[in-house]
Amino acid sequence: MINPNNFDLNLLRVFDALIRERSVSAAADRLCLSQPAVSNALNRLRNLLDDPLFVRTRQGMEPTPFALRMKEPVQDGLLRIRAGISQILTFDPQQSDRTFKLIMNDVGSASFLPGIMAQLMVDAPNIDIEVCEIGHSGYEDLLDSGSADLAVGRVVLSDTFRSQFLVRTQYVAILRQGHPALGEENGESVLTREAYATAQHVIVTPAGAPSNPVERTLASLNLDRRIALRLPHATSLVNILPATNLISTLPERCRDFLTAERGLVAVRLPIPIEPNVIQQWWHRRHDYDVGHQWFRRYVADTISNSTFTEIGLAPKIIDPVNTTNSAS
Structure with a gap:
């Protein structure tokens, strides 16, 4: 029987990378490790858990049913660990080289990103932004998996996620x-x-x-x-x-x-x-992540304070x- 107190948590990082990438070489690149190191960690996991975990197919390494059952608790646990560490660290936007990942369609990018990026390059010159455009049905999966930090747009998500009103326009x-x-x-x-x-x-x-x-x-x-x-x-x-x-x-x-x-x-x-209502959404695990808190405030302030003269709040009939x- 496995002793949880002696379990090497680094093996779970390898498992997470493998189930995301379905490839030893891609997982090694993701973790900045050598392929032999990832293969060795996978063999250790297989021995510890008494399951092959991944099998080779033409499409890549496919997870076994046991591995699929592990996926959600392992990924959730790793995200909670990262969030917990972030909570106790200070965040200096002038020094941080963090990358924030946004879900936003092309209308949102054209409307909001110019203001966000112009000020960001002054206030946080080393912070990078990655924008992903995806159908609304995929928003929750990206936020839940940690593949995205914020979703900005006219969208409503489930109670698992937090939201903040940003702007209303006609x-x-x-x-x-x-x-x-x-x-x-x-x-x-x-x-x-x-x-x-x-x-x-x-x-x-x-x-x-x-x-x-x-x-x-x-x-x-x-x-x-x-x-x-x-x-x-x-x-x-x-x-x-x-x-x-x-x-x-x-x-x-x-x-x-x-x-x-x-x-x-x-x-x-x-x-x-009815007006177009824009909100930002994030997973509640980020509530106390100080860097994430800063970025949410930054996005909200930049969008709500952006200079924009509306034609009129009410349509002319x-x-x-x-x-x-x-x-x-």
Whole structure:
């Protein structure tokens, strides 16, 4: 029988690397060890646990059922150990060379990362950021495994995770200057409901994204529109919208990076859409990690304090028959 008091915890780090990489050489690179050292540690684990743990296949080293049962408690235990150590250490952002991993789609990256990185290079010059884009169904797995530190976006996760409100913005219509659907009122470009509904649209739907407030609102109003193009990313709109009569409906924070010197304008929507609410999410094991605490505060402060002039908090409702303005 194994004596837990004498168990070499370094073997669990090797097990964790192997079950993630499914390769001795890749696990060795991950741990900065030699391949013979990893092979030796695996053999020790096999003898201690009386199970082969991994078997070679054409796809790599596949874990046995016993190894799969070990995976979650081992990874959770290692993460708790790392978090516990982090809690007792001081964190100096000017000296830290830590890497923080963010889950964020391309709209979030274009809207928020310029401000985050510009200030980070002054306040924490040695800290690095890695951004991962993945379908929302994978957010929890990455946060749970420790492969990501924060998820930022319009997403709701389970109670295992903590969240913090960051910013709320309205949706706007983005289209080219001179678009035939555009009207003018008091010197301001406007869209009527009829013009918006009869125009051709491009929508951005990242892989695995939750339901879109725009689509929910239009469905509730029985308002159909022609979707001429569907995209997984918003950044390609900078080349598509100036050359077409398509309209894109996006969070107002996208306005600056899409419209700057590209012949595009952003106008209020002629229908009330629920606001775009952005939150940051993290695993609760990081609650007391002082470095993680600093980074959460940094992201929250940078996004909430960023200079941004909104078109307006309430949409302007323009009736194609009666042009009386109202807000809702």
